[in-house]
Amino acid sequence: FYILLMALVTGVFGVFVSRDMFFFYFSYELAVIPMYLLIGVWGSTNKEYATMKLTLYLTAGAVVALVGLLLMYFGSQAWYLAEDGRLDAFLAANPLFAHKDAHAGSFKLDQVMYAAKNGGFSESFQMFVFPLILLGFGAIAPMWPLHTWSPGGHAAAPSSASMLHAGVLMKLGSYGIIRIGLTCLPEGAVAILPYVAALSMMNIIYGGFVAMAQRDLKFIIGYSSSSHMGYVILGIASMNVIGIDGAVFLMFAHGIMTALAFGLIGWFYDQTHTRMLPDLGGLAKQIPWIGFAFCIMAFASAGLPGFANFASELLVLFASWQEAANNPMFYLYTVLAVWGIVISAVYLLRAVRWTFFGPLNPTWEGKVEDAKGFVWRAPFVMLIFVLALTGCYPKL
Numbered sequence: 119f120y121i122l123l124m125a126l127v128t129g130v131f132g133v134f135v136s137r138d139m140f141f142f143y144f145s146y147e148l149a150v151i152p153m154y155l156l157i158g159v160w161g162s163t164n165k166e167y168a169t170m171k172l173t174l175y176l177t178a179g180a181v182v183a184l185v186g187l188l189l190m191y192f193g194s195q196a197w198y199l200a201e202d203g204r205l206d207a208f209l210a211a212n213p214l215f216a217h218k219d220a221h222a223g224s225f226k227l228d229q230v231m232y233a234a235k236n237g238g239f240s241e242s243f244q245m246f247v248f249p250l251i252l253l254g255f256g257a258i259a260p261m262w263p264l265h266t267w268s269p270g271g272h273a274a275a276p277s278s279a280s281m282l283h284a285g286v287l288m289k290l291g292s293y294g295i296i297r298i299g300l301t302c303l304p305e306g307a308v309a310i311l312p313y314v315a316a317l318s319m320m321n322i323i324y325g326g327f328v329a330m331a332q333r334d335l336k337f338i339i340g341y342s343s344s345s346h347m348g349y350v351i352l353g354i355a356s357m358n359v360i361g362i363d364g365a366v367f368l369m370f371a372h373g374i375m376t377a378l379a380f381g382l383i384g385w386f387y388d389q390t391h392t393r394m395l396p397d398l399g400g401l402a403k404q405i406p407w408i409g410f411a412f413c414i415m416a417f418a419s420a421g422l423p424g425f426a427n428f429a430s431e432l433l434v435l436f437a438s439w440q441e442a443a444n445n446p447m448f449y450l451y452t453v454l455a456v457w458g459i460v461i462s463a464v465y466l467l468r469a470v471r472w473t474f475f476g477p478l479n480p481t482w483e484g485k486v487e488d489a490k491g492f493v494w495r496a497p498f499v500m501l502i503f504v505l506a507l508t509g510c511y512p513k514l
Contacts, residue, residue, distance in 0.1 A: 119160055122459055123278065130286050134293065139187050139225040143180070146294070149287060150176045150258070153271070153279065161274040167288040168267075168274035175267040176258055183294070190302060193243055194233040198206050200481025227298070234302045241305045248306025251299040252314065259291030259347055262320040269340030273393075277384025280336070284343050285377035289369045294351045296362065301352070313341040313446050315355035315438075319454050321348025326461035328467075333366055338469050339379045342419060345458060346372050346427075352455060353434040356441040356448070364433025367512065369506065371418075371426030378415045385412065389486045395469065398480030405488040407473040411498045418467040418505050421459045425509035431459065472483040 125148060132145025144333035150173075157169040168305030233239065239247075257264040268288065272280050279497035300307050332338045346368070353365030385408055386401060387393050402409035436511045437454055506512055 126152040156279040165274040168270040172271040176362040179257025184251030189219035244306030248303040255291040255294035272340035273336040280380040281377040285373040311355040318351035324457035356437040361437030395472040402474040429512040
């Protein structure tokens with residue numbers, strides 16, 4: 119279990135630090151594959167179905183992204199071979215690149231970006247390749263309609279895997295779109311992302327309504343994650359500095375918040391062996407500290423000022439409204455995104471009420487233990503502190 123968990127974390131770090139498309143993709147696959155066993159062996163509920171669906175969706179997306187990356191490799195190779203004069207200037211400015219490596223084509227992001235900035239990728243080439251990068255990495259984002267693997271994977275995974283899965287793994291997709299799609303294929307992004315903004319509304323509104331209909335706490339947070347990632351996609355689709363800032367900040371904020379959520383759910387699930395709202399109730403009388411932390415998580419997720427989610431979502435909304443000057447449809451997208459926050463508040467506050475307030479279910483009287491002492495509370499305190507610190511001082 120821990121070997122697989124460390125392999126997953128290693129892959130995640132590899133994606134975020136790679137400056138080479140080959141190692142980016144290698145690390146991406148390394149991060150995805152351990153989830154199959156983590157859920158399939160140590161998961162709960164419908165784990166066989168969830169792990170197979172997750173693996174098929176993410177592997178299919180990875181194959182589509184690989185085709186896009188290979189096309190970029192060969193596209194940059196063709197440009198370098200045709201542009202000896204520019205290549206000499208490039209090599210003079212970047213002595214670390216060997217001449218033969220450049221002529222052979224490269225997976226190095228620096229070289230691919232240099233080719234892209236100097237006319238190496240035609241508009242028609244970018245229009246063909248950008249959708250491959252978008253769909254490939256959008257599957258793990260998760261972008262509607264490729265999102266259906268995500269809530270089931272969240273619900274079936276063990277708590278620690280859920281925390282990494284929702285908190286970090288889902289962010290690899292949107293990071294890939296920004297890191298490779300926007301920087302290397304800008305003309306394709308300008309043409310296609312306005313349509314992607316419409317898909318983000320399905321994430322936000324549809325994901326929120328489905329979360330509202332759930333009775334399993336993990337499914338509520340799972341569909342909530344899909345909804346919140348819609349704001350990330352909207353920020354990217356706005357194609358301005360505020361939007362990209364907001365998208366990256368929200369990836370961070372959502373990662374901290376959702377890790378807190380799954381950690382807290384895992385705390386009482388290990389003792390009650392149920393996550394169904396009708397089976398719970400009044401748990402604040404038994405586990406007041408966990409109840410307090412869960413309320414903080416819900417407030418942060420619903421966009422309460424003072425937490426990182428509020429600051430990041432506000433940036434995305436500002437960016438979307440700003441983009442409306444170029445595309446009036448973004449006025450509608452901004453209004454719908456604001457209503458998405460209202461929907462979030464409904465299902466989160468209802469989950470808090472059903473789980474922790476009202477009469478105590480006699481089944482759990484004296485059978486559920488609170489987090490007592492520094493050691494048990496420290497992980498939750500740390501996550502809450504980071505949410506509050508970056509919410510009150512986003513400049514960090």
